Amino acid sequence: MNGPSRGEESLRQFLLGKVDDAERERIESRSLIDPQLKEQLLAVEQSLIDDYLEDRLTADHRESFLLQYGASYGQRRKLRIAKSIKEYAEAQPVAAPIDTMPDVISRRWFRLGAKPKFVWGVAAILIVALLLAVWLQSRRSQPDAQHLAMERELASLNDPSRLREVLPQMASLSVSPITLRKVEPQPQFTLRSEIRILELHLLQDQNELHTRYRAVLQKESDSKPLNFPEIQASDENPGVIRLRVPTLFLSRGTYQIILSAIAADGSVSSVEEYNFTVSG
Amino acid sequence: MVRDSVTNPDGFDEILAWLNPDRELAATMYVQLRHDVAKIFLWNRCSDPEGLTDEVFDRVARKVHNLRQTYNGDPRLFFYGVARNLVKETAKKVKTYASFDDAGVTLRARAQVEVDDEEESVQAREHCLQLCLNELNSEQRRLILEYYAMDEQGKISHRVRIARQLGLSIETLRVRIYRIRVTLEECIERCLDRNDIKK
Numbered sequence: 232m233n234g235p236s237r238g239e240e241s242l243r244q245f246l247l248g249k250v251d252d253a254e255r256e257r258i259e260s261r262s263l264i265d266p267q268l269k270e271q272l273l274a275v276e277q278s279l280i281d282d283y284l285e286d287r288l289t290a291d292h293r294e295s296f297l298l299q300y301g302a303s304y305g306q307r308r309k310l311r312i313a314k315s316i317k318e319y320a321e322a323q324p325v326a327a328p329i330d331t332m333p334d335v336i337s338r339r340w341f342r343l344g345a346k347p348k349f350v351w352g353v354a355a356i357l358i359v360a361l362l363l364a365v366w367l368q369s370r371r372s373q374p375d376a377q378h379l380a381m382e383r384e385l386a387s388l389n390d391p392s393r394l395r396e397v398l399p400q401m402a403s404l405s406v407s408p409i410t411l412r413k414v415e416p417q418p419q420f421t422l423r424s425e426i427r428i429l430e431l432h433l434l435q436d437q438n439e440l441h442t443r444y445r446a447v448l449q450k451e452s453d454s455k456p457l458n459f460p461e462i463q464a465s466d467e468n469p470g471v472i473r474l475r476v477p478t479l480f481l482s483r484g485t486y487q488i489i490l491s492a493i494a495a496d497g498s499v500s501s502v503e504e505y506n507f508t509v510s511g
Numbered sequence: 512m513v514r515d516s517v518t519n520p521d522g523f524d525e526i527l528a529w530l531n532p533d534r535e536l537a538a539t540m541y542v543q544l545r546h547d548v549a550k551i552f553l554w555n556r557c558s559d560p561e562g563l564t565d566e567v568f569d570r571v572a573r574k575v576h577n578l579r580q581t582y583n584g585d586p587r588l589f590f591y592g593v594a595r596n597l598v599k600e601t602a603k604k605v606k607t608y609a610s611f612d613d614a615g616v617t618l619r620a621r622a623q624v625e626v627d628d629e630e631e632s633v634q635a636r637e638h639c640l641q642l643c644l645n646e647l648n649s650e651q652r653r654l655i656l657e658y659y660a661m662d663e664q665g666k667i668s669h670r671v672r673i674a675r676q677l678g679l680s681i682e683t684l685r686v687r688i689y690r691i692r693v694t695l696e697e698c699i700e701r702c703l704d705r706n707d708i709k710k
Contacts, residue, residue: 239682245554246554248556256595259551259554259591259595260588260591262547262550262551263544263547263548263551263587263588263590263591264585264587264588269547270686270689271682271686273689273693274682274685274686274688274689275685277685277688277689277692278685285666298556299554299556303558306553308700308703309696311636312636312640312696312699312700313692313696315633315636315637315640315699316640316655316659316692316695316696317659319637319640319641319644319656319659320655320656320657320658320659320660321659321660321661323656323660377539377540377542377543378539379693380539380542380543380546381539381542383542383546383697384542386697386701390701390704391704391705392704424521424523424524427523460698460701461701461702461705463705477538477542479527479534479538479541479542480538482534482535497642497645
């Protein structure tokens, strides 16, 4: 159990650039269409990074690893971050073991263990529950990956350095918070194929300005909200918070944005709600 | 390489329609595919994965109208074929501009780079790490700290023990840790970028 399994070993060889072209193409192409393999591959990549940081690679593998992961600034930065997480965790006092079965339950279980019919009945129920859980999990994992990818896209688009760029094929929409909106109709955006990015201008009460915010976008009928990265208020345009959303993520309906101001100690100091409609 | 994508709106819409008839699902597939293609360029040691990914999507956009009628199979595999060709083209260009020896020396020099402390300070990273750990829920925070706890000697058996306690295989535990770590690392990167801008 300690060493890598055969499948894992072949993925490690791939990541270290030690497979032939045919095997490389097989793994790469499958990673695009098989979400389970992709996730396994990325987990093996993390474990390879851990092995490098924990000095468990052979000299040959270490050299291959550095050729692959030490070549660009972005990759080196990822290594430094991984190293920080590891060092921070090592410095923490060891937590209590993760409990999975409280004592009282385990004691009762063993007392009942003397009755075989009961045990088999419970076992059958557990197996059915397990199969149901596996089925549910397999249904859930793909949308989760998609949701994660959408949040990554939002993070990249709303990166402070990129917010300064004026992007082509972008439209803007000003939205007032519900508390300040008077009788005017709800702001509306019409989907058009030539517009790829919607920049929302969230107007704020001039007496309630903060420097850091968190925002969540949710379609009224949709249960899964999209989180934006932490937002910094702009000095150039006080009183307006800008959020960029790919129009791909929008469809006809009413959207709600919850904007939370973050105080210096990290607590939420005020919350505003904004609504807008998408049509087209 | 920062480049202007030449994908026109029609080509873009056709790519979406080709990926999936449901536009919302197609949009998430599109975003996911961009990440996956960029990762392939990274695995092939290409220096500009984002720029090359744009190039793949532009090339497909130019052909997509015909492809929709003629190509049989998963469209994502067609994108992969284009990416594979670009990897080969890029490798040829490198060989044109530098001899094998030169390229080897360059790669070797790069390989000397250890995990150093260029640009960001250790303090900035620690500050961001703590902020981002607080954004995880308590179960995720506890699991990731527990996973990386212990010194090198006891680490492997410690992880096997955690997996056993949770009723998971060590591979499944790694996938679970991977998901938490991706969230944490992305949060730290954003936090460090913000600090960088403030300087």
